[in-house]
Amino acid sequence: MKLNHFKNLGRWVATTLFCLSAITFVWQGTFFANNSAMAAPISIASRDAGDKVKDKAEDVAKSSKNFIRDTKDKVKDAASSNARKVENSTDTNSPVEGKAKSDRDTIYKRADEDAARTEKAVDKSMNAVERTVENIKDAFN
Incomplete structure (x- = not known):
């Protein structure tokens, strides 16, 4: 039983x-x-990932701009050094000395222009990255 x-x-x-x-x-x-119950974790994760990407892009942009400025300064230093060497090795007010100073001034001008143009390109790329990240975040929201 x-x-x-x-x-x-x-x-x-x-x-x-x-x-x-x-x-x-x-x-x-x-x-x-219920799709909203599933989308919430994805939305939060995409927002966090997007913020991380933007932060990393900002860090890269800052370091790129620092590199551009350092390069510009080194080019200017080299131009000054070369002009001084020519000045020290020639007679006073020689045509070669005048040409060296003229070349130095041209190099300064071009270094500034090139650095500004390159920094502008970095900013443009940074803006494109930010827009893309925002579009992706909006797609998940």
């Missing part, structure tokens, strides 16, 4: 677990059918 009770109890437990599993499955299915 006790064996029969265990069989009935076992069937009842199995049936209960099966019903609870079915209810849980149906509940989970309706929960996941």
